[in-house]
Amino acid sequence: MEAHKQLTIGLFGFGVVGEGLYKVLQQTPSLKAGIKKVCIKNPEKKRNAPASLFTTNKNDLLNDPEINVIVEVIDDSVAAFDIVQTALKNGKSVVSASKKMIAENLQAILTLQQETGQSFLCESAACASIPVIRNLEEYYDNDLLHSIKAIVNGSTNFILTKMFEEKLSFSEALLLAQQLGFAESNPKLDVEGYDAVNKWTILLNHAYGIVTHPDRILFSGIQNIQGSDAAVAREKSYDIKLIAQAKKLKNGKVAAFVLPQFVELSDPLSFVKNEYNGVVIESGFADKQFFYGKGAGSFPTASAVLSDIAALRYNYKYEYKKLYHHKPHLLTNDYYLKVYLSFDDWKYIPREEFEWIEEWHAQAERKYLIGVLHCEKLVSAKWWKSNNTSLILTPDPVIDNLDIIHLKKRSLELAGVV
Numbered sequence: 086m087e088a089h090k091q092l093t094i095g096l097f098g099f100g101v102v103g104e105g106l107y108k109v110l111q112q113t114p115s116l117k118a119g120i121k122k123v124c125i126k127n128p129e130k131k132r133n134a135p136a137s138l139f140t141t142n143k144n145d146l147l148n149d150p151e152i153n154v155i156v157e158v159i160d161d162s163v164a165a166f167d168i169v170q171t172a173l174k175n176g177k178s179v180v181s182a183s184k185k186m187i188a189e190n191l192q193a194i195l196t197l198q199q200e201t202g203q204s205f206l207c208e209s210a211a212c213a214s215i216p217v218i219r220n221l222e223e224y225y226d227n228d229l230l231h232s233i234k235a236i237v238n239g240s241t242n243f244i245l246t247k248m249f250e251e252k253l254s255f256s257e258a259l260l261l262a263q264q265l266g267f268a269e270s271n272p273k274l275d276v277e278g279y280d281a282v283n284k285w286t287i288l289l290n291h292a293y294g295i296v297t298h299p300d301r302i303l304f305s306g307i308q309n310i311q312g313s314d315a316a317v318a319r320e321k322s323y324d325i326k327l328i329a330q331a332k333k334l335k336n337g338k339v340a341a342f343v344l345p346q347f348v349e350l351s352d353p354l355s356f357v358k359n360e361y362n363g364v365v366i367e368s369g370f371a372d373k374q375f376f377y378g379k380g381a382g383s384f385p386t387a388s389a390v391l392s393d394i395a396a397l398r399y400n401y402k403y404e405y406k407k408l409y410h411h412k413p414h415l416l417t418n419d420y421y422l423k424v425y426l427s428f429d430d431w432k433y434i435p436r437e438e439f440e441w442i443e444e445w446h447a448q449a450e451r452k453y454l455i456g457v458l459h460c461e462k463l464v465s466a467k468w469w470k471s472n473n474t475s476l477i478l479t480p481d482p483v484i485d486n487l488d489i490i491h492l493k494k495r496s497l498e499l500a501g502v503v
């Protein structure tokens with residue numbers, strides 16, 4: 086039997102995740118993985134570890150032949166990419182938690198792995214403690230993944246839970262998420278959906294072999310959700326969650342987006358509260374499966390980093406089977422979405438963009454409608470994010486092109502038009 090590889094770690098970053106990993110490794114002596122050096126940006130900051138462990142010179146780690154694993158958990162995505170490139174080229178394995186960096190440089194990171202033959206693992210970059218990447222890689226290695234629907238950002242889920250269930254204000258809830266170490270240092274990344282779409286870019290790759298850029302995915306965050314939306318949700322017995330979704334259409338292409346969504350109370354994702362994340366996978370034979378766990382925070386994130394480090398003892402690598410061994414899926418915006426929109430004035434809503442409108446409530450100060458429109462109408466415009474307009478998807482929002490004619494006719498019949 087092949088002996089376990091001895092792992093000597095160079096760690097970049099000693100923030101929420103880095104310090105968490107340091108502590109977790111101290112409690113896992115059986116792993117035989119030790120941190121040799123930690124590279125930090127600010128040497129003045131007080132750290133809970135011996136001063137001799139730290140350096141501010143990245144080359145102390147990247148050029149040390151004894152260090153065979155670089156763990157990179159820093160905030161700056163440009164610096165992180167630089168570290169990853171050099172580490173892989175210098176023959177070191179890499180474990181990274183930098184979602185933004187990975188999503189924005191996905192193709193380059195894939196190429197680097199092929200060129201260097203080194204492992205690049207990033208389980209903590211998607212749903213923190215939930216082992217979703219490795220499951221998508223190893224378990225769902227087939228053509229039958231119908232859809233994935235997930236809560237991938239802990240902070241926004243935490244904020245929505247605190248606001249709608251515990252009646253905290255948005256700013257109180259955000260402050261708490263920051264104090265607990267869930268939020269990004271720039272919380273706009275959480276609140277406006279950037280963090281979630283970065284994670285979704287990574288997961289689309291492992292789920293469907295899609296290589297894309299976050300800029301090309303339809304997304305928003307929770308920044309426009311209003312109290313009146315929560316009242317409508319309650320009336321209809323729904324929750325509001327920030328949901329990332331990918332669904333295989335009948336033509337084999339994949340519809341993918343990250344948007345606020347009404348969730349039925351019977352949906353497993355409705356059960357996901359606070360900083361927890363959840364992933365519902367629908368596949369051909371297994372039907373529905375639900376993964377649930379902490380999606381943010383020091384130890385939960387460090388646990389996934391630790392698991393990646395442990396996997397390196399056996400030289401584990403992602404094979405990217407769906408990209409390299411199967412025909413990768415293509416992303417498409419050619420489908421329809423059923424949306425709820427609330428707004429202050431009709432003049433902000435381009436009604437002609439809708440295929441049909443099923444419900445409209447124009448009496449109250451805050452007006453709303455439920456209607457169907459082509460996805461491209463949202464991708465190519467920003468009206469639905471401006472003028473205090475709030476867009477929330479309905480529970481089963483994707484309408485395949487092949488179903489639209491039938492549904493359109495049905496909706497006109499219901500409205501008494503034909």
Ligand code: HSE
Nearest residue numbers: 238239240267269381
């Ligand atoms: N800010 C992120 C979140 C941290 O709230 O999900 C974990 O990736």
